[in-house]
Amino acid sequence: MAKKIILVAAARPNFMKIAPLWRELSARGAEFDPVIVHTGQHYDYNMSEVFFADLGLPPPHVHLGVGSGTHAEQTAGVIVAFESICLKLEPACVVVVGDVNASMAAAVTAKKLGLAVAHVEAGLRSGDRTMPEELNRILTDSIADVLLTPSPDADENLRREGVEQRRIVLVGNIMIDSLVHALARVRDRAAHRRFDCAPREYGLVTLHRPANVDDPEHLRALLAGLQGLAYPLIFPVHPRTRKVMGQCGLDGLTASNGPLHLCEPLGYDDFLNLTLHARFVITDSGGIQEETTYLGIPCLTMRPNTERPITITAGTNELVDLAAMPARVRVILEGGWKRGTVPALWDGRTAERIAAVLTDRYA
Ligand code: UD1
Numbered sequence: 325m326a327k328k329i330i331l332v333a334a335a336r337p338n339f340m341k342i343a344p345l346w347r348e349l350s351a352r353g354a355e356f357d358p359v360i361v362h363t364g365q366h367y368d369y370n371m372s373e374v375f376f377a378d379l380g381l382p383p384p385h386v387h388l389g390v391g392s393g394t395h396a397e398q399t400a401g402v403i404v405a406f407e408s409i410c411l412k413l414e415p416a417c418v419v420v421v422g423d424v425n426a427s428m429a430a431a432v433t434a435k436k437l438g439l440a441v442a443h444v445e446a447g448l449r450s451g452d453r454t455m456p457e458e459l460n461r462i463l464t465d466s467i468a469d470v471l472l473t474p475s476p477d478a479d480e481n482l483r484r485e486g487v488e489q490r491r492i493v494l495v496g497n498i499m500i501d502s503l504v505h506a507l508a509r510v511r512d513r514a515a516h517r518r519f520d521c522a523p524r525e526y527g528l529v530t531l532h533r534p535a536n537v538d539d540p541e542h543l544r545a546l547l548a549g550l551q552g553l554a555y556p557l558i559f560p561v562h563p564r565t566r567k568v569m570g571q572c573g574l575d576g577l578t579a580s581n582g583p584l585h586l587c588e589p590l591g592y593d594d595f596l597n598l599t600l601h602a603r604f605v606i607t608d609s610g611g612i613q614e615e616t617t618y619l620g621i622p623c624l625t626m627r628p629n630t631e632r633p634i635t636i637t638a639g640t641n642e643l644v645d646l647a648a649m650p651a652r653v654r655v656i657l658e659g660g661w662k663r664g665t666v667p668a669l670w671d672g673r674t675a676e677r678i679a680a681v682l683t684d685r686y687a
Contacts, residue, residue: 375592494672
């Protein structure tokens with residue numbers, strides 16, 4: 325009989341990493357019975373449900389409903405709720421993806437019960453321990469049994485930390501599986517029309533990191549800097565960012581700010597369509613640095629560091645601050661941006677490689 329395997333989904337950047345695995349494990353059928361457990365870290369329709377619909381995922385089999393809160397509340401809530409699910413389902417393995425709070429909490433819970441844990445997107449390091457995600461990455465990698473990495477720099481990080489080679493498997497980038505699978509479906513959605521923008525004649529913006537958006541004055545300066553570019557920009561506003569905009573008297577959604585078009589967070593298909601046809605992207609997201617590298621779209625990352633350095637050394641990404649942004653955008657508009665290449669194993673077949681590893685070790 326097929327053994328249960330839990331796929332933990334928690335927050336927006338998890339869903340496109342779970343979907344290809346769900347598809348692959350379900351198609352193989354005989355070895356595993358995959359169960360999707362949603363912790364509830366993200367719960368708004370456009371932060372969660374729309375992704376299940378766009379990505380063709382079934383509704384979560386189990387919903388823990390933990391929701392937002394302080395880091396301690398989120399982490400503790402998942403640990404308590406997930407423990408009883410693990411005891412009930414007795415999975416052969418728990419798969420966690422990425423670096424959000426709930427992924428780390430689920431990994432800790434499973435490991436304390438003696439269950440096998442696989443971490444997808446293991447080994448990434450920014451070196452910046454002020455970011456909660458960096459702590460989540462270090463904690464998850466230190467206890468997971470199998471560390472499934474997206475690129476050789478991740479393997480090197482793990483080896484440097486003393487991880488035994490048999491725990492590390494370079495499998496490639498799972499998020500690119502979702503992207504490859506969606507390309508034909510989303511290419512012609514023309515999501516830009518809603519903003520009166522033409523293909524290749526707008527920039528796409530996302531900002532939600534605490535370091536960029538939690539301080540109202542800093543956020544105000546960022547928004548002024550974006551407006552100062554005097555170039556059409558589409559900016560789907562994350563709930564964290566919208567909250568702070570409200571605190572500093574800015575309307576996060578309806579303000580018509582010249583070339584800056586603000587809107588609610590978008591689903592996977594609309595956002596990928598906008599990325600595909602953007603002239604450039606300005607972001608502080610992790611995954612978008614990778615998607616733009618795959619698509620060859622210039623990416624300006626508004627952060628002092630990245631856990632995804634391959635997007636800079638091989639891809640189209642560059643770290644910038646507010647002062648440098650206008651000059652770097654000019655370089656893009658004048659056609660002087662680097663071309664970039666796609667890293668090895670970012671090929672749409674990572675889920676197959678992961679399924680093979682999991683079958684080999686846990687089926
Ligand atoms: C989390 C992740 C971050 C990831 C991001 C993607 C951690 C530490 N951070 O950050 O790595 O890049 O998700 O979105 O895990 N909120 C809503 N509706 C929702 C979800 C959140 O309104 O569906 C609001 C709540 O006010 C909440 C705030 O957003 O308090 C922040 O949500 P949270 O999940 O704590 O962190 P993110 O900033 O989303």
